[in-house]
Amino acid sequence: MGLETLFGHSYLTTRLDEAVNWARKYSFFNYPFVTACCGMEFMSTFASTYDIARFGAEYPRFSPRQADVLFVVGTVNEKLAPVLKRVYDQMCEPKWVVSFGVCATSGGFYDNYATVQGIDKIIPVDIYIPGCPPRPEAVLDGLLKLQQKVSTESVLDRKYR
Amino acid sequence: MSSYLIETLKTRFPAAVLETHDFRGDETVLIKKEALPAAAAFLKDELGFDFLMDLTVADYLPREPRFELVCHFYSSKHNYRLRLKCPVAGTDARIASLTPFWAGANWFEREAYDMFGINFEGHPDLRRILMYDGFEGHPLRKDYPLKKRQPRIPHRD
């Protein structure tokens, strides 16, 4: 934001951090980069039984420019890797990445010529949700972890990656 | 019925039929690849095989001819199936396309080209389908290593 950098780590900036992080963590606009099987659990999580709206993250934006959180849901292969990178680059700061399921996390049990062994080979990742596919409870847990992570960040520290 | 199909093909193409079997009830005819278009036309027009259910290739590496084109036909009129195979040499990986007979062969052949490097002559639009431009080699060939990756963009770390 600019002005707050003048104050450094002081009372003002920590109060500002709290207010900004509170707003950020309860209103994630997510970009669902859904490719594979995990998408089925992603749908379940967004439907009424598990209702991710309780955590303020129910609103998908299909334009990366309007999204805060990139959900990479499913396997990413070498052909798709440039697309993922491009979507990530188009998102504005602050942005977070959630790796949804083991394929996105590490390639899972697909270890062959086609697959990328984890999206962290392409883009930085904030939260990994394990499972093949993760149950909706695990997804919500991952979301809470992301909220925790966001609440510890400072407007001063956020580095442009 | 079982021997009827095989016998018909044998009498129709006596020089082209190399081998037949009906292992586990799947009737199979192995024919020379030069006879494929004629056999396909015969199957479609006279025997009533209206569906090309599947077209794929199998690689039997040390052996020569190395590849086998495998087609599964289905006749909805008579409700029976037939497998037609053609040996294709590795040094001369070309075979006639089935797209003039079944439009559905288009993508199946593109996949076979992409995965095995078989050239289908007469195919309207033969290019890679699953892999990407710049990918070298054909991944389902037995001599392509399972884990040989060809990234399109540099990886981090």
Add this chain to the structure above:
Amino acid sequence: METKKAELPRNWELEKLADGRMVLNMGPSHPAMHGIVRVLLTVQGERVMDADVEIGYLHRGFEKTCESVTYNQCIPYTDRLNYVSPFINNVGFSLAVEKLMGIEAPPRCQYIRVIMSELSRLTDHLTCIGANAMEMSAFTVYFYLINAREELYRLGDSVAGGRITPAYTRVGGLTRDLPPDFKQATAEVFRMVRKNISDADKLLTRNRIFYDRLHNTGHISKEDAISLSFTGPALRSTGVPLDVRKATPYLVYDRFDFDIPVGSNGDNYDRYLVRMEEMNQSMRIVEQALAQLPDGPINHPDFNVILPPKGEVYGNIEALMAHFKLTFEGVKPPKGEVYQAVEGGNGELGFYIVSDGTGNPWRVRVRPPCFSLTGGLSQMIKGGYIADIIATFGQINMIGGELER
């Protein structure tokens, strides 16, 4: 990276478009393209003049991977082919290997496989219609149908221990028997599924907006559908009553009374109606199968095929050896090749397996039903509006895992 000119998509040459047409790229990261399909459209205003469908964004090397694992280890990979109806893939693969070995699973196992396949078909159609309705902005229907699917997932979870990726079958049998309260649980779930389907039916079938967007869009003729190797609801919507369950019955499908719904027009609306009716037929099959369900073992008795029970392994040297050999080397079918077709959610799902007599398959080929359907997509959307692509693409129910394997 240098790209070869010959491999660029056909209609990517902008210089040809001096007549007012333009090239529009749709996907691969587009909400209506389900993440992984790219369509290069040549449009004139809102009309689609030409379309080039590009796939491969979820190619995960299933066929190559299967060549280096044992037959039973392939089963978890088959879950992830059509991840909307995983049980059907499990069953199809197991049936193919059993056919290769010349064995047959016990009757109880066959009934259970039918039941689980039909539950999978329900989840498949529920997801397809729900997602399609959502893309047509009928969001309520999505919630109704996904809630019904959720109940079915829980039912499948109670049987197989996995919601989406159960890996339930083994060559010659199953991982476990049905839970004791399964019949009652199914009856309760079906009550809810029927209610939700009926609600969705009331909201969609006579809905003017939904009808207008689906009726006469994505049309395909009977001859074209056959020539393009269409199967499943997309073929039946054109009026061809082809269903593998009726044509070449596998398992015990010939013991049940069910109908094959067919359409007449070959458009999206007929496909929708066919799917709606198929769900009712699936529930009919499950109810009949549960009524007829015989007692008995669920696994093939031969220890060379299926893992012996733990008690035997600890107390009997033959069983111990069989356990060791099966775990490390896997089942060893004789040399040969088979093709086994089952009716998947989208049509004929075929497995072509070549064995060289060892524990690893020499070649595993899947005949994915939506591969042909997606191959015919460009023909179905040509001449229509851009907005119709979403309806058509939703109704052919492209599933990336089996499309690109």
